[in-house]
Amino acid sequence: MAINTPKQTSHLKREILVRLIRAFLSDNFEERTRMIPYDMRPKGHEVPYRCCIYKERAILRDRTVAGLGLSIEETEDYAELSDLASQALERKEPEQKPLTVLTTACKGCVPARIYVTDLCQGCVARPCVNTCKFGAISVKNGKSVIDPEKCKNCGMCAQVCPYQAIQRIIVPCENACPVGAINKGEDGYAKIDFDKCISCGKCVAACPFGAVHEKNQIIDVLKHIKAGKKVIAMVAPAIMGQLPCTPGQLKEAIHMLGFKEVYEVAQGADVTTTTEAAEFVERLEHGAEFMTTSCCAGYNELVDKHIPEMKPFRSDTKTPMYYTAEIVKKEHPDAITVFFSPCVAKRREALQNPKVDYVLNYEEVGAWMIALGIQVGECEEREFKVEASAEARNYAVIGGVAKAVQTQLPEEIPAHPVIIDGLTKQSIRDLKKYAKTGLCELGNLIEVMCCEGGCLGGNATVNAYKPALKQLTAYVNESKSLVSGAEPTQK
Amino acid sequence: MDKKISVKVCLGTTCFVMGSANLQELIEMVPAKYGDKVEVSGVPCLGLCSIDWEFSKAPYVKVDDDVIKEATVEKVLKAIDDKLAANG
Numbered sequence: 001m002a003i004n005t006p007k008q009t010s011h012l013k014r015e016i017l018v019r020l021i022r023a024f025l026s027d028n029f030e031e032r033t034r035m036i037p038y039d040m041r042p043k044g045h046e047v048p049y050r051c052c053i054y055k056e057r058a059i060l061r062d063r064t065v066a067g068l069g070l071s072i073e074e075t076e077d078y079a080e081l082s083d084l085a086s087q088a089l090e091r092k093e094p095e096q097k098p099l100t101v102l103t104t105a106c107k108g109c110v111p112a113r114i115y116v117t118d119l120c121q122g123c124v125a126r127p128c129v130n131t132c133k134f135g136a137i138s139v140k141n142g143k144s145v146i147d148p149e150k151c152k153n154c155g156m157c158a159q160v161c162p163y164q165a166i167q168r169i170i171v172p173c174e175n176a177c178p179v180g181a182i183n184k185g186e187d188g189y190a191k192i193d194f195d196k197c198i199s200c201g202k203c204v205a206a207c208p209f210g211a212v213h214e215k216n217q218i219i220d221v222l223k224h225i226k227a228g229k230k231v232i233a234m235v236a237p238a239i240m241g242q243l244p245c246t247p248g249q250l251k252e253a254i255h256m257l258g259f260k261e262v263y264e265v266a267q268g269a270d271v272t273t274t275t276e277a278a279e280f281v282e283r284l285e286h287g288a289e290f291m292t293t294s295c296c297a298g299y300n301e302l303v304d305k306h307i308p309e310m311k312p313f314r315s316d317t318k319t320p321m322y323y324t325a326e327i328v329k330k331e332h333p334d335a336i337t338v339f340f341s342p343c344v345a346k347r348r349e350a351l352q353n354p355k356v357d358y359v360l361n362y363e364e365v366g367a368w369m370i371a372l373g374i375q376v377g378e379c380e381e382r383e384f385k386v387e388a389s390a391e392a393r394n395y396a397v398i399g400g401v402a403k404a405v406q407t408q409l410p411e412e413i414p415a416h417p418v419i420i421d422g423l424t425k426q427s428i429r430d431l432k433k434y435a436k437t438g439l440c441e442l443g444n445l446i447e448v449m450c451c452e453g454g455c456l457g458g459n460a461t462v463n464a465y466k467p468a469l470k471q472l473t474a475y476v477n478e479s480k481s482l483v484s485g486a487e488p489t490q491k
Numbered sequence: 492m493d494k495k496i497s498v499k500v501c502l503g504t505t506c507f508v509m510g511s512a513n514l515q516e517l518i519e520m521v522p523a524k525y526g527d528k529v530e531v532s533g534v535p536c537l538g539l540c541s542i543d544w545e546f547s548k549a550p551y552v553k554v555d556d557d558v559i560k561e562a563t564v565e566k567v568l569k570a571i572d573d574k575l576a577a578n579g
Contacts, residue, residue, distance in 0.1 A: 244502045366508030376504050463512040
C-alpha cells in the first residue's frame with residue numbers, strides 16, 4: 001500500500017519542530033528560534049536540495065513560521081523569527097485556517113497539461129489524431145503536436161498512444177486535491193481557496209517540495225503547560241499504532257510531557273457507536289434508504305461545503321472527539337483540552353467546538369518526545385481509567401466504524417455497509433449520486449473516511465501503514481468486545 | 492560457515508519518529524532476501540541520537556559495527572551487499 005511513504009520533507013518538518021520545542025524549553029526562546037535556519041544550515045554546510053544556502057535558509061525560516069502556527073500569507077517577509085516567536089506566545093487561540101503555503105518552497109510546477117514526449121514515432125495509425133474530439137492534434141515534422149488552444153486536457157490521446165509517448169503532466173497538489181481547492185495562482189505558485197478547502201491534508205502529503213504546511217499549535221500547548229495549567233490529552237484511536245511502545249507506556253510518556261490526565265477518544269467512540277446505531281434504526285424505520293457515518297472531519301467539511309444535498313443522509317451523531325471532550329470538560333471544567341490527531345481536518349473541527357482547545361498531530365507529539373529525550377519503549381505502564389471497547393479502539397481502521405455500529409443493531413434491521421476508503425474525485429462523484437437520488441444500491445450504511453486506510457493513513461501519522469495496523473490490531477484484540485461483554489440483546 | 496552479518500534497526504523514539512518507522516519492512520525483507528547469512532532485528536535506542544544534536548541525522552541503523560546515518564532501505568541493503576562481497 002502506498003500510504004505514508006517515507007519523505008525527506010517530513011524529516012525536515014519534524015526536525016524543525018524538535019528545534020522549536022527545545023528553543024521554547026531553553027531560557028531564550030526568541031533568539032534560539034531566530035537561529036534555527038542558521039543552526040540547520042551553518043556557514044559552509046552542504047546544500048542538499050536547493051540552488052544555494054540562502055534559499056535553503058529562507059525556506060527553513062518559513063517552515064519555522066508554520067511551526068510557530070503562523071500563516072506565511074499573512075507574515076511580512078522582513079519579520080524576524082524572534083519577533084514572530086513572541087507573537088506566537090501572545091496568541092490567545094489558534095488561527096482559523098489550518099494550512100499555509102510556503103511560496104519560497106513551492107516549485108511553481110509547470111501547469112498541468114498533456115505533453116507529447118520525444119518517444120512519439122509519428123506513426124501511420126495516428127490514434128491520437130483520430131481520438132481527439134477537439135481537433136487539437138496534428139502531425140508536424142513527423143511528430144504529433146498539441147494545440148494548447150484547442151486541447152481540453154481530456155487525456156484520451158495519452159490513453160491510445162501505442163508507444164505511451166503522450167504523458168499527462170500533473171501538478172501534485174492540484175492533482176491530489178479532491179475538491180479543486182488548491183491551484184496555481186497568477187504568479188504560478190500554489191494557493192489554497194479556503195472556501196473550498198476541506199482540510200483533508202492530501203496536498204500536504206502530495207507536494208514533493210513540502211510547500212504546504214499545517215500550522216502547528218505546539219507552542220500554544222507548551223505555553224499552557226509551562227504556566228502550570230491543567231492540560232488534558234485526548235488521544236484519537238489511531239495513536240495506538242504510532243509509537244514503538246504499549247498503550248500503557250504511551251500514557252505514561254504523555255504524562256511526562258506535562259499533561260495531567262490522558263483520555264482515550266475511543267471512550268467517546270463508544271458513545272458514537274450506540275448513538276449512531278440507534279439513529280440508524282430510527283432512520284430506516286422511517287423509510288430512509290441509507291445513512292452515512294459522521295465521524296470523519298474531512299468528510300463532514302466536504303458535505304457542508306460541496307454536497308449540501310447529502311446533509312439529510314448524514315448521521316446527526318457527534319464525533320468521538322466531541323463526546324470525549326464533553327466527558328472531559330464535565331469531569332474537569334477548568335481543564336485545557338488537547339486532541340491528539342492523525343490529520344489536519346480535526347483542527348477545523350476543533351475550531352468549531354469550544355470544548356476542544358487545541359489539536360496536536362502525531363508529528364508534533366513525536367517531536368516533543370524527541371525534544372525531551374523520552375524513550376517511550378522504556379516507560380512504565382500506566383492504565384487508562386476507563387476501558388474503551390475493542391470496537392471503539394478499532395475506529396482508526398478503515399471499516400471500523402461500520403463494524404462497531406453493526407454490533408449494536410437488532411437482527412431485524414441489519415446494516416449492509418459500504419466503505420468509502422479515501423475521498424477522491426471519483427468517490428465524491430459517487431457520494432453526490434447517492435445524495436441526489438436518495439439511493440445507494442450497494443448498501444445502507446455508508447462509512448466515509450477521507451484518508452485511504454482510515455485514520456491510520458492520516459497525513460500527520462508517523463508510523464508506516466502496515467506496522468501501524470499490526471500494532472493497533474494487537475491492542476484491539478486484547479480489548480473487551482461489545483459483543484461478548486455486552487448485556488444480552490433486548491428483544 | 493562465516494559469521495553472520497548483524498543488522499540492527501534502531502526503534503528508539505527519535506529514530507522511529509524521524510523515519511525508522513519506514514525501515515521496519517527490513518525486518519521481513521532481509522531474511523527473505525539473504526536467508527541465514529544476515530541477522531536483522533529492531534532494537535531499542537542505540538544511543539546515537541543523544542550525542543549533541545545528532546538527532547537530525549536519525550534514523551540510525553547498525554550493520555555490524557558500521558553506523559548508517561539518515562538510513563533508508565536502499566542504503567541498508569547496499570551496506571549488506573558490500574559486506575557480503577567483502578566477505579567473499
